[in-house]
Amino acid sequence: MLDIGLLGSGGGMPMPNRYLSSILIRYNGRKILVDCGEGTQVSMRLLGWGFKTIDIICITHSHGDHIIGLPGLLATIGNSGRTESLNIIGPKGIEYVVDGLRRVVPYLPYDINIIENPKQLTNIIGDMDIETLELDHSTPCIGYSFYVNRKPEFKVEKAIKNKVPKEIWKKLQDGEIINYSGKEYKPDMVLGSKRKGIKLSYITDTRPVDKIPEFIYESDLFICEGTYGNENDLDKAIRNKHMTFSEAAKLAKNGYVKKLLLTHFSPSIEDPNIYKVNAKNIFLNTIIGKDRLVETLNFTE
Amino acid sequence: MLDIGLLGSGGGMPMPNRYLSSILIRYNGRKILVDCGEGTQVSMRLLGWGFKTIDIICITHSHGDHIIGLPGLLATIGNSGRTESLNIIGPKGIEYVVDGLRRVVPYLPYDINIIENPKQLTNIIGDMDIETLELDHSTPCIGYSFYVNRKPEFKVEKAIKNKVPKEIWKKLQDGEIINYSGKEYKPDMVLGSKRKGIKLSYITDTRPVDKIPEFIYESDLFICEGTYGNENDLDKAIRNKHMTFSEAAKLAKNGYVKKLLLTHFSPSIEDPNIYKVNAKNIFLNTIIGKDRLVETLNFTE
Numbered sequence: 001m002l003d004i005g006l007l008g009s010g011g012g013m014p015m016p017n018r019y020l021s022s023i024l025i026r027y028n029g030r031k032i033l034v035d036c037g038e039g040t041q042v043s044m045r046l047l048g049w050g051f052k053t054i055d056i057i058c059i060t061h062s063h064g065d066h067i068i069g070l071p072g073l074l075a076t077i078g079n080s081g082r083t084e085s086l087n088i089i090g091p092k093g094i095e096y097v098v099d100g101l102r103r104v105v106p107y108l109p110y111d112i113n114i115i116e117n118p119k120q121l122t123n124i125i126g127d128m129d130i131e132t133l134e135l136d137h138s139t140p141c142i143g144y145s146f147y148v149n150r151k152p153e154f155k156v157e158k159a160i161k162n163k164v165p166k167e168i169w170k171k172l173q174d175g176e177i178i179n180y181s182g183k184e185y186k187p188d189m190v191l192g193s194k195r196k197g198i199k200l201s202y203i204t205d206t207r208p209v210d211k212i213p214e215f216i217y218e219s220d221l222f223i224c225e226g227t228y229g230n231e232n233d234l235d236k237a238i239r240n241k242h243m244t245f246s247e248a249a250k251l252a253k254n255g256y257v258k259k260l261l262l263t264h265f266s267p268s269i270e271d272p273n274i275y276k277v278n279a280k281n282i283f284l285n286t287i288i289g290k291d292r293l294v295e296t297l298n299f300t301e
Numbered sequence: 302m303l304d305i306g307l308l309g310s311g312g313g314m315p316m317p318n319r320y321l322s323s324i325l326i327r328y329n330g331r332k333i334l335v336d337c338g339e340g341t342q343v344s345m346r347l348l349g350w351g352f353k354t355i356d357i358i359c360i361t362h363s364h365g366d367h368i369i370g371l372p373g374l375l376a377t378i379g380n381s382g383r384t385e386s387l388n389i390i391g392p393k394g395i396e397y398v399v400d401g402l403r404r405v406v407p408y409l410p411y412d413i414n415i416i417e418n419p420k421q422l423t424n425i426i427g428d429m430d431i432e433t434l435e436l437d438h439s440t441p442c443i444g445y446s447f448y449v450n451r452k453p454e455f456k457v458e459k460a461i462k463n464k465v466p467k468e469i470w471k472k473l474q475d476g477e478i479i480n481y482s483g484k485e486y487k488p489d490m491v492l493g494s495k496r497k498g499i500k501l502s503y504i505t506d507t508r509p510v511d512k513i514p515e516f517i518y519e520s521d522l523f524i525c526e527g528t529y530g531n532e533n534d535l536d537k538a539i540r541n542k543h544m545t546f547s548e549a550a551k552l553a554k555n556g557y558v559k560k561l562l563l564t565h566f567s568p569s570i571e572d573p574n575i576y577k578v579n580a581k582n583i584f585l586n587t588i589i590g591k592d593r594l595v596e597t598l599n600f601t602e
Contacts, residue, residue, distance in 0.1 A: 014340065038340065038373045039343060046317050064376050064405045065373075075314075103402070
């Protein structure tokens with residue numbers, strides 16, 4: 001089970017009624033934060049999921065509305081009693097920016113590992129994999145997908161049929177190959193067929209990129225920027241390297257995702273719901289983000 | 302007339318119900334911001350005094366809760382259409398910190414002048430003077446006083462008595478010495494005696510320092526940190542280089558100020574009003590800060 005809290009749904013500037021886009025992912029008692037604009041820690045406090053167990057902070061790009069809250073959050077995580085090291089993932093150049101921001105919080109009670117532009121990180125929290133995709137914004141920017149692998153089902157009847165000794169069932173179930181009493185046993189001797197995991201993808205800020213549909217393919221939840229709701233703002237979207245609601249919906253449709261959650265609304269949009277139809281006409285299962293909306297994703301097979 | 306908006310009243314971390322300590326000063330249509338923690342621009346938006354006319358940003362010190370909001374605010378000021386240069390004043394080392402934070406907003410449509418640790422700046426906005434005082438915190442930190450000079454009253458009867466030609470009254474009133482028809486005229490030939498201006502002082506974060514009472518002497522409003530309300534927290538105040546309410550009140554009393562406004566409350570204090578008595582026992586005219594409280598100071602003589 002994966003819980004996703006949308007900490008904010010705005011882009012550009014933090015507003016009194018709309019914090020900046022970021023999400024907090026809760027899985028197996030640990031947490032991943034994606035983006036950290038000014039005010040993110042205030043929204044986190046309202047959500048109430050805690051600070052100490054954030055193991056990874058993924059940054060899409062170094063524009064202020066996605067990263068200015070980082071030094072304050074790092075200090076707050078320090079005050080929460082964390083001593084374990086913390087990973088910060090971001091696009092090329094992220095280390096230079098983080099080093100600059102850290103001039104206001106030079107001393108922290110834990111180490112920070114910075115990982116620039118990784119393509120794939122496996123088993124980063126338990127059995128979760130993270131992949132990234134280079135996007136098309138006015139500064140280096142990456143999208144993220146999070147995949148929770150699901151173990152195949154343990155089949156007792158298969159284990160018995162294959163005469164697998166009970167003593168090694170657990171290890172085979174965990175994926176190990178075991179030599180026992182002179183014979184080799186493999187996991188597929190006790191396990192059922194591969195099962196679909198949980199996939200979450202997060203794309204902001206960018207123009208539509210050809211590779212996105214493949215990257216987000218069959219996501220259970222696709223969180224995507226929709227900076228502009230009005231179709232007449234397409235020229236602004238092109239100029240500022242953002243997307244309209246309908247462009248995001250086309251990606252959702254072409255990526256065969258289950259659900260689209262729009263976020264990163266321009267401060268010029270008072271109520272994004274009035275443009276919801278522009279997305280739903282293309283991709284029906286679209287929801288409009290609002291601060292501290294929580295989605296829970298479960299295994300489906 | 303000087304308007305002061307307390308943008309936030311908290312210290313340490315931005316909280317949902319209490320933003321970080323900073324003040325916005327409005328004078329003659331221009332503005333000075335003192336400190337800029339995370340969320341300051343959100344509180345500014347709620348206050349509604351605008352962004353474009355901020356000419357000076359005074360930073361007390363480079364701890365995150367006093368400066369992290371700076372890069373986002375600089376971007377927002379840029380978006381407001383400002384092209385005039387902007388001054389940032391701060392303690393020794395502020396340029397290094399501002400340069401680091403600006404890595405997320407490298408391009409702004411106006412220039413920034415950084416002034417490190419000035420003792421006194423005169424006529425910085427109209428006839429306002431700014432003075433600073435080095436404080437005693439865990440990092441270089443300065444307090445500020447703002448003094449609006451008041452012109453002496455123009456005395457028609459005095460001008461007539463001194464046979465000052467009408468043509469030069471205005472220039473003499475503005476403080477110029479004028480040679481006219483072969484004779485020298487001085488401002489005191491048309492002006493009354495010196496009048497008291499408006500004084501505002503702002504002291505945070507620090508332990509009490511001997512020089513503070515003289516620095517804040519006869520302030521119309523003295524805004525001072527009171528990180529801890531409970532007298533039992535004196536040891537914490539000493540350890541963390543902060544003050545209790547009663548310590549701030551002693552400074553107010555010894556500085557003969559008119560009014561004390563306490564701010565920068567520890568996140569551990571739910572309601573600072575319950576400790577108000579600890580300050581009022583020493584200095585009666587004490588008020589407890591709350592977000593977006595506005596005070597207006599007028600000439601009194």
